[in-house]
Amino acid sequence: xxxxxxxEELAFRDEARGWLEANLPQDLRxxxxxxxHLSKEDLVRWHKILAKKGWVAPAWPKEWGGTGWNVVQRYIxxxxxxxxxxxxxxxxxxxxxxAVLLQFGxxxxxxxxxxxxxxxxDFWCQGYSEPGSGSDxxxxxxKALRQGDHYVVxxxxxxxxxxxxxxxxxxxxxxxxxxxxxDGISFLLIDMKxxxxxxxxxxxxxxxxxxxxxxxxxxxxxxxxLVFEEGKGWTVAKYLLGYERMNTGRIGESKRQLAKLKKFAxxxxxxxxxxxxxxxxxxxxxxxxxTNLRFLDRMRRTGQPPGADVSMLKxxxxxxxxxxxxxxxxxMDPAASDEFSVSIRKRYLSTRKTTIYAGSNxxxxxxxxxxxLGL
Amino acid sequence: MNFDYSEEQQLLADSVRRLLQKxxxxxxxxxxxxxxxxxxxxxxxxxxxxxxTALPLPSEHGGFGGGAVDLMGVMEAFGEALVVEPLVxxxxxxxxxxxxxxxxxxxxxxxxxxxxxxxxxxxxAEPGSRYxxxxxxxxxxxxxxxxxxxxVLGAPSADKLIVSAQGGGLFVVDASKVKQQAFTTIDEMRxxxxxxxxxxxxxxQGGLELIEEVVDFxxxxxxxxxxxxxxxACDTTLEYLKTRKQxxxxxxxxxxxxxxxxxxxxxxxxxxxxxxxxxxxxxxxxSPAERARAVSAAKIKVADNARLISQExxxxxxGMGMSEELxxxxxxxRLTVLGQLYxxxxxxxxxxxxx
Numbered sequence: 001x002x003x004x005x006x007x008e009e010l011a012f013r014d015e016a017r018g019w020l021e022a023n024l025p026q027d028l029r030x031x032x033x034x035x036x037h038l039s040k041e042d043l044v045r046w047h048k049i050l051a052k053k054g055w056v057a058p059a060w061p062k063e064w065g066g067t068g069w070n071v072v073q074r075y076i077x078x079x080x081x082x083x084x085x086x087x088x089x090x091x092x093x094x095x096x097x098x099a100v101l102l103q104f105g106x107x108x109x110x111x112x113x114x115x116x117x118x119x120x121x122d123f124w125c126q127g128y129s130e131p132g133s134g135s136d137x138x139x140x141x142x143k144a145l146r147q148g149d150h151y152v153v154x155x156x157x158x159x160x161x162x163x164x165x166x167x168x169x170x171x172x173x174x175x176x177x178x179x180x181x182x183d184g185i186s187f188l189l190i191d192m193k194x195x196x197x198x199x200x201x202x203x204x205x206x207x208x209x210x211x212x213x214x215x216x217x218x219x220x221x222x223x224x225x226l227v228f229e230e231g232k233g234w235t236v237a238k239y240l241l242g243y244e245r246m247n248t249g250r251i252g253e254s255k256r257q258l259a260k261l262k263k264f265a266x267x268x269x270x271x272x273x274x275x276x277x278x279x280x281x282x283x284x285x286x287x288x289x290x291t292n293l294r295f296l297d298r299m300r301r302t303g304q305p306p307g308a309d310v311s312m313l314k315x316x317x318x319x320x321x322x323x324x325x326x327x328x329x330x331x332m333d334p335a336a337s338d339e340f341s342v343s344i345r346k347r348y349l350s351t352r353k354t355t356i357y358a359g360s361n362x363x364x365x366x367x368x369x370x371x372x373l374g375l
Numbered sequence: 376m377n378f379d380y381s382e383e384q385q386l387l388a389d390s391v392r393r394l395l396q397k398x399x400x401x402x403x404x405x406x407x408x409x410x411x412x413x414x415x416x417x418x419x420x421x422x423x424x425x426x427x428t429a430l431p432l433p434s435e436h437g438g439f440g441g442g443a444v445d446l447m448g449v450m451e452a453f454g455e456a457l458v459v460e461p462l463v464x465x466x467x468x469x470x471x472x473x474x475x476x477x478x479x480x481x482x483x484x485x486x487x488x489x490x491x492x493x494x495x496x497x498x499x500a501e502p503g504s505r506y507x508x509x510x511x512x513x514x515x516x517x518x519x520x521x522x523x524x525x526x527v528l529g530a531p532s533a534d535k536l537i538v539s540a541q542g543g544g545l546f547v548v549d550a551s552k553v554k555q556q557a558f559t560t561i562d563e564m565r566x567x568x569x570x571x572x573x574x575x576x577x578x579x580q581g582g583l584e585l586i587e588e589v590v591d592f593x594x595x596x597x598x599x600x601x602x603x604x605x606x607x608a609c610d611t612t613l614e615y616l617k618t619r620k621q622x623x624x625x626x627x628x629x630x631x632x633x634x635x636x637x638x639x640x641x642x643x644x645x646x647x648x649x650x651x652x653x654x655x656x657x658x659x660x661x662s663p664a665e666r667a668r669a670v671s672a673a674k675i676k677v678a679d680n681a682r683l684i685s686q687e688x689x690x691x692x693x694g695m696g697m698s699e700e701l702x703x704x705x706x707x708x709r710l711t712v713l714g715q716l717y718x719x720x721x722x723x724x725x726x727x728x729x730x
Contacts, residue, residue: 279728282672283676365633
């Protein structure tokens with residue numbers, strides 16, 4: 001047993017850290033540090049800087065631009081991205097759609113979409129949730145009917161993150177309303193410029209425009225935009241869910257927030273009640289980090305994808321993110337109305353979403369109960 | 376980075392687990408607990424044959440020079456089976472002798488410990504000292520000791536006690552020379568309140584730093600033992616949820632209970648992660664502060680999660696969880712004690728924040 005990174009892994013970390021320190025533009029770094037709004041241009045700019053370096057999609061196969069790093073190196077790199085305070089890499093194209101195309105897409109689809117995802121020439125969003133279908137995703141109703149050489153899509157998606165920036169959306173749609181509900185679902189790629197698509201903002205309680213409703217009104221989608229087979233969309237969705245959960249711990253990011261909190265909450269540390277809350281959270285983060293490393297170590301040695309118990313990283317990681325923002329808000333002068341104090345309060349509001357999105361923490365518990373514990 | 380045990384460590388843990396499955400079933404354990412001595416002499420010599428008492432001792436005195444990680448798998452197995460034999464008290468005492476004793480003293484004690492012929496206990500805590508390692512009132516005038524020690528784990532079966540005195544002084548005292556008031560702890564271990572009564576001891580090269588180092592070692596082992604006990608508590612509770620029927624269905628089909636057992640499962644994994652951290656750092660920290668910080672962090676998490684898991688395991692078993700007949704109620708008691716042993720979460724929060 002050795003909990004330390006090897007010399008090679010430390011050298012890799014130092015290289016990544018050095019490069020990020022030198023190449024993350026100061027203005028973007030400042031925006032992230034100030035919890036300021038990041039525009040589409042900000043997100044795309046950072047994406048393209050990493051793409052140029054060849055580091056934007058480490059997990060992809062080498063032939064499509066992957067780095068060939070192993071799971072531990074990938075984890076180290078992601079942790080460094082979080083720790084340096086880089087703008088987020090929006091996962092819908094880079095992580096999610098790409099993972100689906102690489103696993104299930106046709107050669108033509110890979111060739112058409114992957115290079116544009118790699119360079120962020122297309123901005124992607126995810127069309128999963130519907131007004132009546134949240135945790136019970138398989139009940140979704142958005143319909144796609146085959147007519148000649150295209151599908152006609154009608155229905156509505158909701159909570160669609162950054163749909164207002166997006167060029168493309170990948171959607172789960174119902175292609176067969178007669179089949180058993182999981183069997184009637186298909187995975188479609190839809191150009192957001194297609195006539196009949198309306199995007200309407202949903203403003204969240206922090207006042208931010210991040211998510212949207214997306215309406216489909218007789219939207220024509222070429223048959224060639226179907227991924228995998230018709231009626232096999234649920235297989236694709238399940239594959240993606242497992243993929244989604246591995247990097248939800250966000251440990252580098254939380255470490256940065258903790259360091260920041262310790263700095264500006266220093267005067268609060270005389271209050272033992274506050275200090276103990278902070279210490280418990282720090283210990284919680286240490287435990288999460290080691291648990292995450294145990295998962296990685298197991299994956300590296302067995303060569304197997306993580307089991308369903310990886311959901312615990314999502315549960316604990318998001319609880320810690322929320323705990324940190326709560327303590328940050330508590331540490332602010334309650335009467336302060338300066339920009340930073342206001343942004344901290346907004347961040348507290350915004351962070352409540354983390355235990356809801358990407359499969360609510362209750363759904364994660366269902367997954368562990370069923371898949372890991374056999375209940 | 377590697378979280379696996381080495382082949383040797385795994386083999387040792389496996390053979391201890393096999394021995395415990397064979398000789399330490401719940402009924403066999405009951406007899407040991409109820410015996411006059413409160414430990415099994417036979418199982419103790421088997422532990423010694425397997426090298427458990429020799430493992431952390433220096434090789435020049437009959438040991439194997441091992442560390443906490445070498446013992447971690449053993450301690451997990453001990454936690455699963457609720458072993459009552461005083462291995463950790465003996466190791467604690469032996470490490471103090473190994474690090475602070477003269478060559479002659481080491482030669483007279485350590486090989487005997489390694490071979491299982493001698494048991495030790497560390498007489499440190501005093502009435503009112505709680506978990507504060509510095510709070511020692513026992514006085515040494517020359518080699519003569521005056522004072523009282525409380526709840527000395529393993530003292531009733533020990534041949535020698537390592538007794539602390541003011542200013543970090545340490546003395547080896549024959550157990551027969553002190554007055555002992557023996558009792559059984561709530562988790563069925565034997566301990567004693569000790570009155571020193573002017574007993575004479577052989578001095579060690581002591582110091583508070585040495586005491587902290589050795590107690591951190593024992594704390595890391597306690598974390599590993601707790602991880603094993605938590606694993607048993609979770610496993611047996613899960614089994615119960617699958618078999619116990621109410622309203623015509625297994626109670627594990629109820630989502631309210633599913634989510635609770637999932638939280639216990641996560642808590643158990645988090646605790647084990649921290650036990651890995653504590654054991655690794657007592658073996659290989661770069662400084663005493665780094666070691667202390669890791670051990671205290673681990674003990675905070677382990678104490679919190681031991682409480683959560685033990686309480687929930689009993690609750691989810693319903694009335695059966697309260698029953699003396701079920702092992703889980705004994706695991707509850709062991710986890711309660713392990714949560715407090717060498718400092719509870721509050722004590723270690725204070726220490727963690729001060730580092």
